[in-house]
Amino acid sequence: MATIDFNTVPSGVTLNEERAQYLSDRAAETATAFSRKVEKLQNTVMDARNNYTREAEEFITSASPEDRATARAFAKKNAANKAANIHRQLIASSEAERAAMLKGLQAYAAEAAAIQAVYTSPATMLGRVALGEARRTHLMQQLEGAGPVELETAARTAIMTGDMVLGAAIATVIDRRPKDRRPFAVQALAERMLGEVWKRMTAKLEGVQLAYKSAVAADREFVRGKADGITNLSLALSRQAIDEAAGDDGGEA
Template sequence: MADPAPSLPLNIPDKPILATAQVIDLAEVAARRAEKFGALIDTLEAGVSKRAADAAESLARAGFDPKDQTAARDKAAAVARREVVANSSDARWAHLKELSAAADSLATTAQLWANPVTVLSRSGLGTPERTAYMQQLEGSGVVELRNMAAFAVASGNKVLGAALVSVVDRMPARSRPFSAQDLADRLVGEETRKVQDAIAAVKLAAQRAIVRNREWEAGKVRPLDRVKLALNTTKE
């Protein structure tokens, strides 16, 4: 008996699907949370700097050499940073978890908004309108299909566009009267890019906060993290 054909796993993240407005709202919320986290780090850094400056000033008033003042400042800063890092851990990670959760919640949405064709293809799924369009388009010639595509764009009819994409997708590539990508871009391209930009903004806000936190804990810049962040910012 022949071995059964292996089944191909579906790459379906177990996250909820968010609508356009929800994704854009989430991006705005993430931006505010990232800003709030940045303000927290600024406050913590100001506290460390104050303790370091106080230590140097104390030695200055006592008449110590500038070299000793610098050493005292650096030592006080190191001690203060260790203490503040430990004491602020819960507060900082609460912010980071919120941002990471926001980014993680977009897994399914990102997959379903990967490109305009994917978005257009699900317009009107299961509706009588799409079914009727499919029946009417079956057997249509190249000229008729091209004309219907022009009508779909002119009227903004996404359901008709989805039916057209479904029909031409079954045709040989060289026989297709129009580009499904071009039709989808004209009908849902702008909306798709808005959602993609919002998703990227949420992920970037989380990444920026993580990098800021790592640098603050270490008390120094992390060049590799900054390069990765810059690359992702450019992609956005």
């Protein structure tokens, strides 16, 4: 039996699509702001590097032919040192703001992961509908001794009328039976009733987590001064998969 560390499960989390949308919206806003912040910092470093390079070229040009090689070595090294200093200063001066934004994104991602751990499939989503409500309990009691035909009729009724409470009651009754006594798969019923909702919600939750991972990658790229090609490719493929799952050709996290 797998061991669950319940200390890692957050409390006070709302488990519905509205919350997933909220997390998606907030993560997108924060990720966009973070991206703009890092882009501005990188542009500042790039502008400084270009200015120092231009100054170096002017210094080299002004040197006499016999001193030009020495001037080139000195000017190039001096320009690189100045650019590196500017980079270090910007890393230090922006550290608190970048860390705060990443912390916010991390919180959104953690909550999204927690919700996704509950809604692992359309079946688990259907199983949570109207938990503890009297009508669901009553329906489960009525269906407890139902045969295959009665359960199939009830399932058709749930689908045709959009009765999620009835669908949840049917799913629970069937799930409690041995596999060889189940008239149909719970997953098939759940997929028909909540498949699209689950897919949409999962894409939003995964998008929130990807927004955090992408921001962390962008932050590391800024601090290190170079991109990680493998990480960026992995993130791009993840984004493509999420967009495809959501039925979107592309969009923000």
